[in-house]
Amino acid sequence: MTDDVEQQPLRVVVADDQALVRIGFRLILESEGIEVVAEAEDGEQAVAAVRRSRPDVVLMDIRMPGLDGLEATRRILAAPSPQPPRIIMLTTFDLDHYVYAAMAAGASGFLLKDVTPEHLAAAVRLVRTGDALLAPAITRRLVERFARPTAPDAAAPHRELATLTPRELEVMGLLARGLSNAELAARLQLSEATVKTHVARILGKLGLRDRAQVVVAAYETGLVSVGAAAPDPR
Incomplete structure (x- = not known):
């Protein structure tokens, strides 16, 4: 099943309030043969773009005006869908409590915005299959810091x-x-x-x-x- 998924075209929505970030990610992904089907500059647009274009993966900035990436993630994953997208949170900081909250809500992982082009493309492909957790060591530190097991x-x-x-x-x-x-x-x-x-x-x-x-x-x-x-x- 995973092999079949990997053979299909990979469709991505990029949500970030900075136009230069969106343009940069689009250029990187498209140069790797990954289709960017929509862009969004806030959470409301991201939710609408996902509903309209049904992507495989969403690159979601955490801090955006209006509806932030965390709430947008919750709404996207709460919506009825036979195949909800995988959501990767984007952050400037490697320890951000919003990221933990997003993961608890169902996001598949996160990336720092200074990610290399090679890592960005590889991460999008990996998270699409659900086979690998992004930046596991950093994610573990994040969970250790914000998890409340008691x-x-x-x-x-x-x-x-x-x-x-x-x-x-x-x-x-x-x-x-x-x-x-x-x-x-x-x-x-x-x-x-x-x-x-x-x-x-x-x-x-x-x-x-x-x-x-x-x-x-x-x-x-x-x-x-x-x-x-x-x-x-x-």
Whole structure:
């Protein structure tokens, strides 16, 4: 299924209140054969553009006038859709509490605005498949800083954690610490295909969209402790 998705044209909406940023991202993506189907300068326009053009991925600035990127993300992902887009949050800062809130709302990851052209194009392709979490080490720091595992209702949405096998819990914990599929495979002495199967089962059992939400769930349920060091995959 992933291979079929990768063969289809990749369609992107770019939402940012700075015209130069939108132009720059458009040029980078189109030079890589990625189609930018719409641009938006605020959250309202982003929601409308997604509804109209049905993209695969949205590059969403967090801080925009009027409706910000966080609320726009919530509205986009709350709208009925057989295939909602993956949303990548754009920020100038590598630790921004809005990014954590957006990930908890369903965004698939985030990028700093000074991302290299090669990383931007690769990130859009990766997040489209849901196969990889963007900037996992930075995302882990972000979640560690803003997650609140002791909140009264923090674990309520994820009581299904009990349905995971010991191996799936192990994979989820390592994934939340920022390990890639290749690193997971090496550490657990499994094939990458088997790792992908475990990740898919975790997503299905917990009703999560992608690896970004797995990270959030792992910290909020206490499966991974805030401040826990990333394990050495070697």
